[in-house]
Amino acid sequence: MNGCVIPHTPIAVDFWKVRDGPQMIHFLTHFHGDHISGLTSTWNRPIYCSKLTKKLLVQKRGVKSELIRTLQIGCAEIVFLDNVQQENMVVTALDANHCPGAVMFLMEGYFGTILHTGDFRFKPEMLTETTLANRSGKVDVLYMDNTYCSPRCKFPTREQATTEIIKVIKSHPTHDIIIAMRNLGKEELLVKIAKECQEWKYVPHKFYQTLEILEAPNVFNCDNRDLRIQIVPFYTISKRFVEKVNKTRPTIVIMPTVLYFGIDARPYENIDNVYIVPYSDHSSYSELREFVAFLRPGQIIPIVKATSRSPFEMSVADRADMSRFSDLTGEKFNESVNVPPSVQAFMENRNITAALGKNRLFRLRKRQNRARGL
Ligand SMILES: [Zn+2]
Known part of the structure; x- marks a missing residue:
């Protein structure tokens, strides 16, 4: 399974193992087996994905339609990260050029800017389209599809x-x-x-x-x-x-x-x-280099873990070694993230009023409303 929960956040991408644990907000990049493992017709939490992935989830997996919130490609949308609508992030789904309905997620919030590629096949046009065109040097963490991240993986378009x-x-x-x-x-x-x-x-x-x-x-x-x-x-x-x-x-x-x-x-x-x-829906090594060279992210996290196995149980651990991009990553990434109290309470499934105290919550809301011009 290639899913993860992003540290210091309730954001889960392609991750379906936790049902009764901490509260999360679930995102699905695409409808491939290794990204939907554990997502069944009994799933009962909201899911964010593309319109086409929703169709596949409902018709092929039996997931309840009313749980699925679709994101339009290229449109920035606000997603709240708590139960009291105090803290949000802006999410933009981008075409991943992988399989029908596959998207990448650009997420911006208290944690900085994160780009999660899901599985993707790089094409130069991705860097000139508006959402990524002005993000060079501005992505703090890049979660990247490293399926063929080895200099040995050279293949044509x-x-x-x-x-x-x-x-x-x-x-x-x-x-x-x-x-x-x-x-x-x-x-x-x-x-x-x-x-x-x-x-x-x-x-x-x-x-x-x-x-x-x-x-x-x-x-x-x-x-x-x-x-x-x-x-x-x-x-x-x-x-x-x-x-x-x-x-x-x-x-x-x-x-x-x-x-x-x-x-x-x-x-x-x-x-x-x-x-x-050699027809591939994943990026070749040289394409990954081009992608990273443009974005210059602070940190790269491989989506496919070093412990994953390729066909015939052969180890492909070297493909998860992101130090090969050390010449292309940007300023050193600052790992300290302050989790807002309302998000912390959401993750721990606590009542926000109890977490903050009535007076503090009132002051916080007043301050945020003022900032929004309300
Ligand atoms: Zn895939």
Whole structure:
């Protein structure tokens, strides 16, 4: 699980383990298994996420619609951090360029400025769009997607990978084509292939349901198994599977993934008719460098922990080593954060009047109302 609770705050991002513990305010970056683990239909606290993630949560996970508050991409919104509306933060959701509905959160409040990328694929346009364009040197803490944060992880842009995949398909006009997919996120690629090759694709029923929720263009079919281009779940692919399908018809398998980049494993390399094309929804190492070089954050916290394992249980602990960015981080980060009393009371689930005392609360409210011009 890749979630966290931000220290000195009640803000939980992609974190669903605590139900009866301290009070929190929950944010969801995107609808991928490792970010929603523990979030079930019995969840009973408010959640902030994008409009598309809300649709997926309600229709695929059964989360109650009335609990979900949607954030508009690029719009700064106020979220209160206590029960008495004394302390708030400003949150802006930004397109994470990862999978449908995926967002990053820029949060500004008593704790400073925090950017949580969730999973993201960097693109230069992110730095010229208004929200981040003037934030260089102004982000105190960057929670960053470090999935491929290793100099060994070099791969092309998604546009280049898409061109490569289309080239492979066009060079096999009489073959059946099987494309292996892990989960949500490569719909854009599939649509581009369909349009470029002018062919419909067969997708399993479960994928089709998701495509319907996403209102994807009508280039998919879940009934006709005779279509030349078919989508199958990633785990289906094995040497035996490829040999079996080739006994019926000449078939190639395309695996759009960078999962095996930077580790010493090549599970599909020696299988005939299998093409691994480096298509990634996460940033490459050089893209992460570019992102950090622009933002110059005070501190970087990796989202994927050093204890996480890559395929075949191989350690990728070095990818959580953020000291590799020490030449790009800004002024030393000041870790001391004063938690406002009303937020402290909220986190501890205490009554704010008891926490502050009636007179102090009255004075605090008066002072804040004056500051707001009320
Ligand atoms: Zn993801």
